[in-house]
Amino acid sequence: MSATDVPACPMDATRDDRKSYALAADRVQPFPGARAVTSFQGVREVLRSGQVRQEGPGADRFKKGYSPVFFQDGEPHRQQRTAISRFFTPKAISTRHRLVMERTSDELLGQLRAAGTARLDDLSYQLAVAVAAEIIGLTNSDRASLAKHVQATLLGTRLRQLSPVVRFGAQLVTGVHVMRFFYGDVRPAIKSRRAQRHEDVISHLIDQGYSSQSILIECMTYAVAGMVTTREFIVMAAWHMFDNEDLRARFVSGGETEQVAILEEILRLEPVASMLHRRATAAVDFGPTAAKDGDVLALNLRAANVDPEVVGECPHMVDPDRAAKQQTVGSFMSFGDGSHRCPGSQVAIAETRVFLDRLMRIPGLKLAHPPK
Numbered sequence: 001m002s003a004t005d006v007p008a009c010p011m012d013a014t015r016d017d018r019k020s021y022a023l024a025a026d027r028v029q030p031f032p033g034a035r036a037v038t039s040f041q042g043v044r045e046v047l048r049s050g051q052v053r054q055e056g057p058g059a060d061r062f063k064k065g066y067s068p069v070f071f072q073d074g075e076p077h078r079q080q081r082t083a084i085s086r087f088f089t090p091k092a093i094s095t096r097h098r099l100v101m102e103r104t105s106d107e108l109l110g111q112l113r114a115a116g117t118a119r120l121d122d123l124s125y126q127l128a129v130a131v132a133a134e135i136i137g138l139t140n141s142d143r144a145s146l147a148k149h150v151q152a153t154l155l156g157t158r159l160r161q162l163s164p165v166v167r168f169g170a171q172l173v174t175g176v177h178v179m180r181f182f183y184g185d186v187r188p189a190i191k192s193r194r195a196q197r198h199e200d201v202i203s204h205l206i207d208q209g210y211s212s213q214s215i216l217i218e219c220m221t222y223a224v225a226g227m228v229t230t231r232e233f234i235v236m237a238a239w240h241m242f243d244n245e246d247l248r249a250r251f252v253s254g255g256e257t258e259q260v261a262i263l264e265e266i267l268r269l270e271p272v273a274s275m276l277h278r279r280a281t282a283a284v285d286f287g288p289t290a291a292k293d294g295d296v297l298a299l300n301l302r303a304a305n306v307d308p309e310v311v312g313e314c315p316h317m318v319d320p321d322r323a324a325k326q327q328t329v330g331s332f333m334s335f336g337d338g339s340h341r342c343p344g345s346q347v348a349i350a351e352t353r354v355f356l357d358r359l360m361r362i363p364g365l366k367l368a369h370p371p372k
Contacts, residue, residue, distance in 0.1 A: 016316040018269050019239060021302065028274040030298030031055075037289050038303035040310040040333065045286040046297055047338040050074075052278040054340070055296055068214075068221040070340070077339060083208075087135050087201060088343050093350050096199070097131060101354040104130040109358050120367070124234035124355065125151075125227065131351050132226035135344075136219055137202030140188040149184055150223045152177035182216050190215060229272045230348045236270040237263055237352060240318065241360055242367040247318060252360050259353050262320045264330030268305045269318060271334035275300055304333045 030036050037043050046052060053073040069080040086092060104127050112118040129147045133139055138146055153174065189202050190212055197203040201222060205215050241248040251262050276299045280291040291297060306315035312326050323330035331349075335342040342348070359365070 013314060015314060017240070017244075017318045018316055020236065020270050024274045024302060030275065030300075031277055031296060034277060034296040034298040035289070035291070036298045036300055037286075038300045038307075039288050040304040040307040041287050042289040043299045043301065043304040043333055044337050046278055046289065046291075046299055047276070047333075047336060047340065049278075049284060049286065049338070051282045051284045052280055052297070055277040055279040068218050070221050070225065073339075081339070081343065084201060084204065085343065087199075087204075088347055090346060093347060097134060097347060098350065098354065100131050100134045101127070101351045105355045105358050108355075109362070113362070117368070120238055121231060121235050124238075125231040127234070127351060127355055128227040128230040131347065132223060132230075135200060135226065135347070136222050137189050137193060137198055137200030138185050138219065138223075139200075140192045141185040146185045147227075149177065149181040150227055153181055153220060154224065154228065178216070178220070181220070182212075186216050186219050187212065225342070226344055226347070230351060232272045233267060233270075233348060234352050234355060236272075237266045237356060238359065239367065240266050240270075241356070244318070247320075248360055250320065251356070256353065258320070259357065260349055261323060261330055262318075263349055263352055263356075264334075265318055265320050265322055267334045268311070268322075268330065268332045269316070271301045271305060273334075273336070274302050276336065301333045301336075 037046060054071050069077065069084065072080060108118075108123045108126055112123065125147060126143070129143060129150065133143065133146060186202075190206065193200075193203045193206055197207070201218065202215060205218060210218070241251055247262065251259055254262070278297050278299065280293055280295045280297065283292050284290070289297070305311065308315050310326070310328070311332065312322060319325075331345070335345040
């Protein structure tokens with residue numbers, strides 16, 4: 001076996017390479033009363049259906065009044081997705097975003113070399129902030145402050161898990177952090193783009209007549225989707241490669257297509273979003289899952305991604321050739337599917353590949369403390 005080979009399944013049919021499964025199983029649960037959907041076919045059919053709508057801690061905040069694009073459904077969602085798609089195309093990545101990815105990666109890894117040590121989650125977060133800020137248009141404030149402001153607003157995503165008394169206090173604190181984000185980062189960007197448009201989301205929203213409050217909501221939604229999730233993916237992919245020298249060697253020696261296949265296979269096992277929720281708007285038969293009008297469905301992406309009927313043998317093992325053998329999309333359900341499939345999926349893969357290609361080439365680099 002060569003140094004770049006990854007063992008084939010028949011060598012160890014019981015092998016399980018998953019690192020975040022136990023933690024996710026403990027922390028990510030269906031909403032009370034929701035019906036679990038675990039098969040790949042069932043999850044895909046629900047996500048592709050036009051007879052469900054978004055359900056969850058983000059969606060229920062926007063059932064009345066303004067709703068950001070990620071929580072819209074039907075024709076309004078289709079129109080907005082079509083309008084913003086130009087910011088996430090392969091052309092946009094190659095002509096604009098990749099320059100930010102490469103420049104920021106070189107800057108961050110230069111700091112790592114100079115110091116001799118660094119926190120991987122900090123490095124990956126700074127990269128994700130830089131790339132997402134460029135796409136959104138949050139470029140008129142200090143990047144370090146922007147990163148802190150976005151991180152602080154994340155308390156608002158955990159309110160549902162808190163007791164009523166604690167939740168009230170947390171809401172007040174979240175409100176303060178949101179205002180800091182607005183006045184420190186969003187408002188300066190709006191002011192700059194009202195004077196001169198750029199090729200970014202905020203400029204598009206201004207052209208569409210969005211209010212400052214609506215732009216703030218959109219920026220918060222994009223920031224969480226584009227910054228926090230990418231940081232987690234980079235950390236998980238790096239962890240796999242630091243623990244598997246053969247996989248790391250194959251990644252470093254491979255071309256872009258090979259590297260993307262490796263990253264998508266890791267993402268299959270370690271999806272950042274473990275579960276999505278949808279509410280049926282009619283009585284529908286989703287293949288293996290039947291739903292009545294009003295039923296809430298909990299779509300288990302982790303389970304769908306290891307469904308042997310679709311992913312093949314040894315579903316819990318990292319196999320970079322899996323997608324080619326199965327003739328399917330390598331990330332499987334990790335980016336969702338249907339009309340709400342993650343619009344930034346190609347951006348996330350691209351910046352992860354650029355950063356890790358540089359990181360994994362640093363001689364003697366080791367992971368001192370694996371993530372918990």
